Amino acid sequence: MINEAINFSTIEMLIHSMPLHAIMKDAKSGKCLDINQSHLSVYGFSKPSDMQGNTVWDVNNFMSQMWLDNARQVEQFDAEILHTRKPLIKPMRIWLNSRGQVWAHYMSKVPIIGSNGNVIGILGTSQDLTNTLTLSELYQQYCNFYIDRKNAIKLFLGHINMSQFFHTLPSHAETMVLISKKTLLTNKAIAHYLKISEGTVENHINHLCDKLYSRPTQLKQLLENMDII
Helix, strand or coil, X not given: CCCHHHHHHHHHHHHHHCCCEEEEEECXXXXXXXXXXXXXXXXXXXXXXXXXXXXXXXXXXXXXXXXXXXXXXXXXXXXXXXHHCCCEEEEEEEEECCCXXXXXXXXXXXXXXXXXXXXXXXXXXXXXXXXXXXXXXHHHHHHHHCCCHHHHHHHHHHHCCCHHHEXXXXXXXXXXXXXXXXXXXXXXXXXXXXXXXXXXHHHHHHHHHHCECCCCHHHHHHHHHCCCC
């Protein structure tokens, strides 16, 4: 049991010393009591006061395009915590941050129990797992979230810091070949993996080179540097 008088000052110190994303919510109202800098970045805020006092549905008002049904999921997670009074762990969740970027993360929620035995707060922590995705998995997530394929490609290239190499956006097929060429050594292997002909792979590579500011040197440089940041 944790005495309410020391609970929130202790939790506040814990939250801001954590290397993980962390947020503390009031159990009864669902309002944010405190949040650390790492987690603020997900919402595009710079200081805790920007989030304090907001519920997940308040946040949903400005994150709705990014969240899909995330607010409903979070509300259900919190209800489960209140009912069971036990920690809740989700090994992998994926949604978008305020910049529209894919954010994969591990999430845990821990009930804070008051001296009367009731849940008085919920401590949520997350660890960014985005860089554990493969390039193919990351691109697929952008395609899942964005109906406009060009927008998905643009945001994917921005995420892996490759936008500056292209003067013209590659197509979906060309992007798939580009991703495959990062790990597969031969056009034959790429063709087999993507279930297309070697000639088609060669055509896509030529088109990719045409869309680079400098070919073919820059394609090699692009492949060497292409990674999730």
